[in-house]
Amino acid sequence: MDMKQTILTRRSCRSFTGEQITENxxxxxxxxxxxxxxxxxNYSDVKISVIQDQELLAKIEAAVCAAIPAVGAHPIYHAPTAILISGRKGEGPNAAIPYCNASCIVENILLEATNLGLGSIYLFAVPAVMQMLPELCELAGVPSGFMPxxxxxxGKGTDGLAAREADRTKIETVRL
Ligand SMILES: Cc1cc2nc3c(=O)[nH]c(=O)nc-3n(C[C@H](O)[C@H](O)[C@H](O)COP(=O)(O)O)c2cc1C
Known part of the structure; x- marks a missing residue:
């Protein structure tokens, strides 16, 4: 898939077949x-946890839902793989950098997933709630001094991927 097609085809998937992705x-x-x-x-300020242990994923969902029921019972939508990005805690004007880093990393993952024909979704609610649950962070491989x-x-989406219209315009833009 060429780059433009990949960008236009990426969309949030909330329904997965349950089939695991391959090692490749x-x-x-x-x-x-x-x-x-x-x-x-500063790559050492970022950690990645690839979570494919289905019991751990279920535990994360249950703990996150118990802490904040508004996230729903299955905030990971039964995806078989969850890639958690954690960042070193920062202070002052650099406090937002972990969020910026993680967003760049997640978007690259989503685009590559799309390129591979996989379904994918950016999840913020799960790691946000995990920040309040240190035991869960430890289980998810988040090192001390880092936060999810x-x-x-x-995973494999139940629905096929199709490119959307290139002219979808939702973001108010000024040109100066
Ligand atoms: C920063 C960010 C956080 C998000 N968090 C969640 C989330 O916690 N749960 C969820 O279902 N979708 C989440 N999404 C997905 C958005 O709802 C989705 O990207 C948006 O509605 C646009 O739809 P699209 O991805 O299909 O283009 C998040 C997206 C972004 C960029």
Whole structure:
């Protein structure tokens, strides 16, 4: 798929078949993640947890839902793979950098997933609630001094992928 087609085809998937992604697909997603821009090139400020243990995913969903029921019972939508991006906690004007880094990384993962014909979705609610649950962070491989920031949920979607109209315009834009 060419780049423009991939960008137009990416969309949030909230219904997965349950079939696990292949090792090659997982490798491609991680290559895409590692190709993302990271502030100051400080790669050691970012950690990635690839979570494919279905019991752990269920535990994360249950704990997150118990803490904040508004997220719903299945905030990971039964995706078989969840890639959690964590960032080193920062202070002052740099406090937002972990969020910026994680967003760049997640978008690269989503685009590569689309390129592979996989369904994917950016999840913020799950890691946001996980920040309040240190035991869950430990289970998810988040090191001390880091916090979960964003998650890319990936798997085979039940619906096919189709490019949307290139002229979808939703963001108010000024040209000066
Ligand atoms: C920063 C961010 C956080 C998001 N968090 C969630 C989330 O927690 N749960 C969810 O179902 N979708 C989440 N989404 C997906 C958005 O709802 C979705 O991208 C948006 O509605 C546009 O639809 P599209 O992705 O199909 O283009 C998030 C997207 C972004 C960019």
């Amino acid at each position: 697909e997982c490798t491609a997603l991680l290559e895409a993640a590692n190709a993302a821009p990271v502030a100051n090139g 920031i964003a998650m890319a949920a990936v």
